[in-house]
Amino acid sequence: MNKLYYGDNFDILRNHIEDNSVDLIYIDPPFNSKRNYNIIYDGASAQAEVFKDTWSLRSWQDEKRLIFFDEAQRYSGIHNIIDALEKLLINSNPSLFGYLVNMAIRIVELHRVLKDTGSFYLHCDPVASHYLKLILDEVFGIRNFRNEIVWCYTSPGHSKRDFQRKHDSIFRYTKSDRYIFNQQYIAYKSGIHVKEEGEVLAYKGTIKESQKQEYEARGKPLEDWWVDIYPTDRVRKERLGYPTQKPEALLERIINAGSNEGDVVLDAFCGCGTTVAVAQRLKRKWVGIDITFLSIDLIRQRLLDEFYRNTLGLNEIEAKVKFDEDVTIFGIPRDLEGAKQLAVQTKSDRVRKEFEKWAIFSVGGVYFEKKGADTGIDGYFYIQDVDQNRKLKKLKCLIQVKSGKVGVRDIRDFSYTLDREGSPIGIFITLENPTKPMLDEIGKMPQYTTQLGKTLQRIYIVTIQDIIDDDLPNLPIQRITKRAQRAKMENNQNTMF
Ligand SMILES: C[S@@+](CC[C@H](N)C(=O)[O-])C[C@H]1O[C@@H](n2cnc3c(N)ncnc32)[C@H](O)[C@@H]1O
Numbered sequence: 003m004n005k006l007y008y009g010d011n012f013d014i015l016r017n018h019i020e021d022n023s024v025d026l027i028y029i030d031p032p033f034n035s036k037r038n039y040n041i042i043y044d045g046a047s048a049q050a051e052v053f054k055d056t057w058s059l060r061s062w063q064d065e066k067r068l069i070f071f072d073e074a075q076r077y078s079g080i081h082n083i084i085d086a087l088e089k090l091l092i093n094s095n096p097s098l099f100g101y102l103v104n105m106a107i108r109i110v111e112l113h114r115v116l117k118d119t120g121s122f123y124l125h126c127d128p129v130a131s132h133y134l135k136l137i138l139d140e141v142f143g144i145r146n147f148r149n150e151i152v153w154c155y156t157s158p159g160h161s162k163r164d165f166q167r168k169h170d171s172i173f174r175y176t177k178s179d180r181y182i183f184n185q186q187y188i189a190y191k192s193g194i195h196v197k198e199e200g201e202v203l204a205y206k207g208t209i210k211e212s213q214k215q216e217y218e219a220r221g222k223p224l225e226d227w228w229v230d231i232y233p234t235d236r237v238r239k240e241r242l243g244y245p246t247q248k249p250e251a252l253l254e255r256i257i258n259a260g261s262n263e264g265d266v267v268l269d270a271f272c273g274c275g276t277t278v279a280v281a282q283r284l285k286r287k288w289v290g291i292d293i294t295f296l297s298i299d300l301i302r303q304r305l306l307d308e309f310y311r312n313t314l315g316l317n318e319i320e321a322k323v324k325f326d327e328d329v330t331i332f333g334i335p336r337d338l339e340g341a342k343q344l345a346v347q348t349k350s351d352r353v354r355k356e357f358e359k360w361a362i363f364s365v366g367g368v369y370f371e372k373k374g375a376d377t378g379i380d381g382y383f384y385i386q387d388v389d390q391n392r393k394l395k396k397l398k399c400l401i402q403v404k405s406g407k408v409g410v411r412d413i414r415d416f417s418y419t420l421d422r423e424g425s426p427i428g429i430f431i432t433l434e435n436p437t438k439p440m441l442d443e444i445g446k447m448p449q450y451t452t453q454l455g456k457t458l459q460r461i462y463i464v465t466i467q468d469i470i471d472d473d474l475p476n477l478p479i480q481r482i483t484k485r486a487q488r489a490k491m492e493n494n495q496n497t498m499f
Contacts, residue, residue, distance in 0.1 A: 005329070006332070007290070007291040009293060011271065011293070012104075012111065014291050016111060018332070019268070021115060022116070024115045024117060025120050025182065025261045025262075025267065025286075026121050026122075026261040027115075028267070029124055029125065029269060030125040032246075033130055062096075062099065062100035062103045069106075079110060080107070080137065080140055084106060086136075102137065109141050110141055115268070118177050118178045119180050119182050120177050120181065120182075121176050121181055121182065121261075122138075122175045124138065124173045126172075128171060131150075131171040138173055146175050146177065146178070146179070147173070147175055149173070149174040151171070151172040151174060151228060152169050153170045154228065156168055182261060182262065183259060183260065184259050185259075186224040186259050187221030187223060188221050188224045189221050190217035190218050190221055224255075228252075228255070231249055232249060234249045237250075237251075242274045244274035244297070247273060250280050253280040254284070257284050261286055264286070266288065266289065267286045267287070267288045268288070273297055274297060274300045274304060275304050278290040278305070279304055283308075294359075296363065299363055305325060310325055335360065338466060341357070341466045341469075342433065344356065344357040344360065345433055346433070354405075357405065358380055362403065365464055367381040367382055368381055370382060379400050379423070382400050383429070383480070384397060384398055384480045387452040387478075388454060390453075397426055399426060400419060401430075403431045403432075404434075405433045408437070409437060409439070410439040410443050413444060413461060416428055417460060417461065426458070427458050427459065429461075429462050431465075431466070431469070432465055448460060458477065
């Protein structure tokens with residue numbers, strides 16, 4: 003059974019993933035930048051936050067206590083490196099130190115879950131790579147360092163004062179010297195190994211005729227520099243609109259090299275699920291973890307579309323049934339109790355916010371990040387209509403989420419907010435069941451009839467139980483998460499500061 007976990011990978015690894023149980027790990031963690039990553043939907047001005055740097059929100063003091071006191075034994079392998087990094091960075095760059103402490107404890111857990119024959123790939127930016135390599139050397143042992151793969155690509159660049167930064171580093175470590183490695187090959191006469199006029203660059207004058215023939219027939223064993231894989235924004239059909247999405251060809255190569263059919267592949271920062279989608283296609287079992295609900299939702303949709311419908315040729319209902327048989331999703335509320343825990347029993351603002359996001363995405367909306375005073379808007383969605391000239395137009399509608407007691411006043415307030423924002427209809431999501439006066443109040447409100455002749459209530463009440471039962475009002479909503487096509491990062495230079 004494949005597993006998709008929604009939550010912080012540190013907790014998931016510690017509580018759910020057994021020692022020596024995984025054959026291949028690939029991770030592509032966020033960097034310690036101050037920027038937010040945004041996703042832009044379908045060219046609309048609407049933006050939903052995908053993820054912020056979770057690291058800067060955490061206090062590394064707690065982690066340090068864990069490493070040196072509470073669980074000193076478990077984390078003894080990183081005591082020296084954390085001490086050294088603290089001396090080096092605590093004054094000059096404490097936030098980088100916090101990032102590295104957070105990465106170090108996760109790397110210890112990832113090493114623990116890896117089988118003795120397993121391999122670990124860490125994808126990073128040249129700005130962070132040298133710090134992370136120190137930690138990896140400590141945890142895996144220098145003798146288990148296998149490669150630094152340099153993935154080069156080109157894309158439009160802006161810097162006038164530097165060479166364009168167009169490569170990433172991927173460190174490859176193994177847990178022992180009994181590791182799985184399937185040699186990968188590259189076409190020998192590809193443009194990268196020959197000069198324009200056909201002269202062989204790398205092997206000129208030294209290669210034996212017999213070897214040349216072998217290379218030409220089978221390809222040449224791949225070097226640790228990869229220049230033949232396009233970044234995702236150049237592979238149109240793969241683009242899902244998730245910032246930092248990696249190309250499938252890259253993961254295909256890593257998974258083929260480091261595992262065999264039936265092996266278990268884990269990605270603890272799985273984003274929009276490139277690793278799990280490729281693992282599924284290559285007949286590996288997989289485990290994916292991500293801390294945002296959007297990511298889990300996108301992965302589910304990606305697998306349904308790419309694998310269950312396109313590859314297996316199932317229809318929509320069959321695809322969902324087969325998906326549910328094959329994949330277990332953990333951490334997304336499956337019942338009211340789970341939703342309540344997420345909504346009210348937690349002390350964490352982040353978790354409470356995730357509850358709101360989960361509820362909003364579940365009804366087809368987009369979370370609205372509040373800045374400043376409460377505007378009464380938690381999310382929004384678009385419905386489709388036509389104008390007088392029968393041209394399609396989108397109408398912005400609002401969503402409000404309540405996890406406490408609700409009453410008729412909330413409905414009146416929400417109606418006022420709809421008026422203020424010029425929205426024709428709204429969805430009111432509530433954990434508690436609505437009262438009769440609330441329903442009566444909605445009954446008295448004017449309805450909205452679209453140009454296409456569909457009559458809509460002013461306000462639709464959706465309870466959390468309705469979301470869990472998938473019993474949602476039939477509205478002409480443009481489901482934005484499925485249609486996310488274009489991604490834009492606020493800053494496309496992968497810098498850490
Ligand atoms: C750079 S993206 C990964 C992109 C991915 N390789 C892909 O192809 O889509 C990093 C991901 O790590 C997730 N993340 C950040 N902190 C996390 C944590 N503590 N636990 C689990 N996931 C986390 C973010 O939500 C984000 O989706």
